[in-house]
Amino acid sequence: MKRIGPPLAWVACGVYLASRLAYGWNPHDEGLLAQTALRVLGGELPHRDFDDAYTGGLAIYHAGVFRLLGTSLISLRVALLAAYLAWLPVVYWIALQLSVWRSAEPSAGQPTSRAARSAASTRGGAAAATFVMAIVAAWSVPNRVAAMPSWYNLFLATAGAAALMKFIETRRVAWLVTAGVAGGLSVLVKLTGLAYIAAALLVLVWDERGKATTSRAYSWFVTVSLVGFVAALSRAVARIPGASPQWHFVVPAAALSALLLWREWRGPPTGSIGRLAGRTAIFGGGIAAPIVVFLVPYVMSASVPALVHGALIAPGQRLAFAMALPQSLRTLWTVIPWVVALVPWRRPSRATVVVVGLVLAALLAVATHGGAAYAAVWTSIRHVAPVLVIAGVIAVARGARSSGEFWVVLCMTALTGLVQFPYAGSDYFSYFAAFPILCAFGLVSGTVPALVGAFFLGFALLCTNPVKFRINGERIPDDQMPSVKLDGLVVGATEARQYQSIIALVRAHSPEGGYVYAAPDLPEISVLTDRKNPTRVNYDFLDDPNGHDARVLSALAEKHVDVIVVGGYPGGFSRPIDQVLMTALEDQYPSSAVIGPYVVRWRPPTINSDVPNGR
Numbered sequence: 001m002k003r004i005g006p007p008l009a010w011v012a013c014g015v016y017l018a019s020r021l022a023y024g025w026n027p028h029d030e031g032l033l034a035q036t037a038l039r040v041l042g043g044e045l046p047h048r049d050f051d052d053a054y055t056g057g058l059a060i061y062h063a064g065v066f067r068l069l070g071t072s073l074i075s076l077r078v079a080l081l082a083a084y085l086a087w088l089p090v091v092y093w094i095a096l097q098l099s100v101w102r103s104a105e106p107s108a109g110q111p112t113s114r115a116a117r118s119a120a121s122t123r124g125g126a127a128a129a130t131f132v133m134a135i136v137a138a139w140s141v142p143n144r145v146a147a148m149p150s151w152y153n154l155f156l157a158t159a160g161a162a163a164l165m166k167f168i169e170t171r172r173v174a175w176l177v178t179a180g181v182a183g184g185l186s187v188l189v190k191l192t193g194l195a196y197i198a199a200a201l202l203v204l205v206w207d208e209r210g211k212a213t214t215s216r217a218y219s220w221f222v223t224v225s226l227v228g229f230v231a232a233l234s235r236a237v238a239r240i241p242g243a244s245p246q247w248h249f250v251v252p253a254a255a256l257s258a259l260l261l262w263r264e265w266r267g268p269p270t271g272s273i274g275r276l277a278g279r280t281a282i283f284g285g286g287i288a289a290p291i292v293v294f295l296v297p298y299v300m301s302a303s304v305p306a307l308v309h310g311a312l313i314a315p316g317q318r319l320a321f322a323m324a325l326p327q328s329l330r331t332l333w334t335v336i337p338w339v340v341a342l343v344p345w346r347r348p349s350r351a352t353v354v355v356v357g358l359v360l361a362a363l364l365a366v367a368t369h370g371g372a373a374y375a376a377v378w379t380s381i382r383h384v385a386p387v388l389v390i391a392g393v394i395a396v397a398r399g400a401r402s403s404g405e406f407w408v409v410l411c412m413t414a415l416t417g418l419v420q421f422p423y424a425g426s427d428y429f430s431y432f433a434a435f436p437i438l439c440a441f442g443l444v445s446g447t448v449p450a451l452v453g454a455f456f457l458g459f460a461l462l463c464t465n466p467v468k469f470r471i472n473g474e475r476i477p478d479d480q481m482p483s484v485k486l487d488g489l490v491v492g493a494t495e496a497r498q499y500q501s502i503i504a505l506v507r508a509h510s511p512e513g514g515y516v517y518a519a520p521d522l523p524e525i526s527v528l529t530d531r532k533n534p535t536r537v538n539y540d541f542l543d544d545p546n547g548h549d550a551r552v553l554s555a556l557a558e559k560h561v562d563v564i565v566v567g568g569y570p571g572g573f574s575r576p577i578d579q580v581l582m583t584a585l586e587d588q589y590p591s592s593a594v595i596g597p598y599v600v601r602w603r604p605p606t607i608n609s610d611v612p613n614g615r
Helices: 005-020 027-041 057-069 073-103 114-138 149-170 173-189 193-207 217-237 244-265 273-300 304-321 329-342 350-367 371-381 384-397 404-420 434-443 447-464 493-508 523-529 548-558 579-588
Strands: 482-486 489-492 517-519 563-567 591-595 598-602
Touching: 005 073, 005 114, 027 057, 027 073, 027 523, 057 073, 057 173, 057 273, 073 114, 073 149, 073 404, 073 434, 073 489, 114 434, 114 447, 149 173, 149 193, 149 404, 149 434, 173 193, 173 273, 193 217, 193 244, 193 273, 193 404, 217 244, 217 273, 244 329, 244 384, 244 404, 273 304, 329 371, 329 384, 329 447, 350 371, 350 447, 371 447, 384 404, 384 434, 404 434, 482 493, 489 493, 493 523, 493 563, 493 591, 493 598, 517 523, 517 548, 548 579, 563 579
Parallel strands: 517 563
Antiparallel strands: 482 489, 563 598, 591 598
16 A cells, blocks of 8 residues: 555545636736737747747747647647646645654764665655645646646646755765756746746855864855845845735845855854855856756847846836735734644644644634635735745744755745745745645644545545635635536636627628727636737736837738727736727727727728628
8 A cells, every 4th residue: 555555645636637628717917928929839939029027938838739739728738637637646746755854863964864764754754745745736737727827837836856866865966967957947927937047045054064173265155145035035025015915025035045044153164165056056046047048049030138128127017917916924823723733742642633624624614604704814824935934943942843855845845835935825925835735744743634634635625625715715606606607618608608699790891810809807818719910919017118009009000900809817917908099999990899898899880891790
């Protein structure tokens, strides 16, 4: 059973996600992912020929998926399922390493023998790692089934973390290069990959311990570097007002940096700037490898400036248009019960275990009906990453967790939470939840923590993944529950009716293979109607506002666009179309039909019209 248990759990996780693969969507997200991929298939390059909200690598990858599986929205999710299945064994392997090191913790920083690690593994390590893998599986992609770049950032960060662990164990340069390649690929998916790179650099600083020397040059170098890192991070995060962003995004990194400095200055100097620089260069070479390949078509077409502006400068506008504060510090108290439950219990009595189990079972039963209990669980878990990092730093400082493997997970827990910056959406915790779960597993063990783990597994399966409630505990109306198929996805009945009506009108008033202008933030319209976007804009807020109206009207005239869709999807980021452009559009497209929050407008028939709409 020890050998077949993990594979069976892996298959079950895959089947579970496959059963949910078609359910739910955010139209503008699905539209952006699909439209950018289709434009790459048509020979265009992200940022050079069209605006992309991300770096551009994901659009190229998704273009390959469309070429292989067909141009349906479900194809992107099938590719996500494949990546998810490849990722879970890595999660299992990391959990197994944590289990082994926790069971046979080395003393005085000395490595554990292979025999000791093997013996620890056979003492239930595989079963515990399988349990952790199942929790991670339930709290990840099934919570937000969409081929979003943040999932690939998580997958690559996990692969990079495993490579760093292997480097610490074997000292083989190939593993450090592999960790770098994971970072380079992650940055090409989305700039959030920089958070993984920062975490990996903290791992390299931790690992830099050599023979004792008399020079403090390395100590001062590390001190200046870490203080500068925390200051720069704090300044960047300060663009979001309040103390809460500092707690979620800066305090974890500051705690890790403080521990590294304490460790560096409390004993004789042992580090080497040259050795750290050499390892950083090897890691950086791995990062550079995929980026250099990605840059080739931009260099050949002299469009590197367009890439730099689109990938590095334009995303800064999200702070004005797409910003959401993380969980308020006023709700920090909600995490106290989990801290109490996860405090290392020496030998809890049977009565204690029974009481804790009954309380958690009751909370789970109540949470299945939504309301305050459901909301309280979500509120509390969004604070756990900083709390776990602080607890981990204390454990490392006391010598209770001295393994490099645990430090890797601790760094990833602290930095990958930056996926929530600047938009800490209600479900963004799921994009990095794997690392807090692994961190908690590395910190605690025993019956009570196992009960807590079972609770959260049950909460995901029974309360969250079925998507019956909003994060605040309110029940989602029946007409918004996924029930009707649309382009391979199962969406809410009201949305399905609206989009089906829009599709019919756009196709009736535009030629096959023609164009449709849809704004603001409606990239899904061109995808669902099989029409092309006449502009380079997907999300309006990413476009330069200077001359925006003139560029739109010019594109409509140049491409002979016969139909437009104007509206406001509630989840969009950009401001409504300004009155000057709206007036011009109304003049050119006088005929209209209102469908929910959208207005479809089209030109009157002309003698030269080739629109096959029976006019």
